[in-house]
Amino acid sequence: MIEFLFLDLDDTILDFKKAEHIAIRKAIAEAGVEPTDEICARYSVINKGCWERLERGEWTREEVLQNRFGLLFEELGLTVDKEAVARNYERLLGMGHWYLPGAEETVKQILFGKYRLFLASNGTASVQHGRLTSAGLYPYFEQAFVSQEIGHNKPSKAYFDACFARIPGFDREKCLMVGDSLTSDILGGINAGIKTVWVNPEGRQAPAHIQPDYQIGSLAELPELLEKL
Numbered sequence: 001m002i003e004f005l006f007l008d009l010d011d012t013i014l015d016f017k018k019a020e021h022i023a024i025r026k027a028i029a030e031a032g033v034e035p036t037d038e039i040c041a042r043y044s045v046i047n048k049g050c051w052e053r054l055e056r057g058e059w060t061r062e063e064v065l066q067n068r069f070g071l072l073f074e075e076l077g078l079t080v081d082k083e084a085v086a087r088n089y090e091r092l093l094g095m096g097h098w099y100l101p102g103a104e105e106t107v108k109q110i111l112f113g114k115y116r117l118f119l120a121s122n123g124t125a126s127v128q129h130g131r132l133t134s135a136g137l138y139p140y141f142e143q144a145f146v147s148q149e150i151g152h153n154k155p156s157k158a159y160f161d162a163c164f165a166r167i168p169g170f171d172r173e174k175c176l177m178v179g180d181s182l183t184s185d186i187l188g189g190i191n192a193g194i195k196t197v198w199v200n201p202e203g204r205q206a207p208a209h210i211q212p213d214y215q216i217g218s219l220a221e222l223p224e225l226l227e228k229l
Helices: 016-030 037-055 061-076 082-093 103-111 125-135 157-164 182-192 219-228
Strands: 004-007 116-121 143-146 175-179 195-199 214-216
Touching (some): 016 037, 037 061, 061 082
């Protein structure tokens, strides 16, 4: 019987890709650079690679936040104040929210009250707290575990151990980690010794070394899965 649900935020509950696209276009435009589709798409690729370096322990969070823009502008051959753009981007990213289809109803009307809900995010604290407030999600989670405040990042065991230690009556055997990232959420759950659910809308193939226990196409499919467990 599952009692504890750890839910990722970005691209599991909220549409991070849409938020990122809007914020990066505004931040780049305000820096005097035309925000073409090609530039915005390239930023997304660079950004993803930078966060993967954080997950592997190769970069600090500060290096991610600064280097992603430095790498982009260097690639474009532009002289732009990367620190100013980074600050503006973070501000813009934390200003709004967009739910993925069915996610709001799933969290607020189906999961809440039936399971103990916890948010598990590697995002920047100021950004995530802004988006959680905007989305009205705080009342539905017992605690929001943002890695910048925890002092460790997913997928490290240390991150999850720190989270578990803050939950009264916690039982690993009754816990699921639910998220869209294999390298952060699923590998993190594996490292922590808890079952995992991969939110995989594109039907991708998981590599042999990161195998989730279960797969769903969207968070809206989670309640049906839980009924079977």
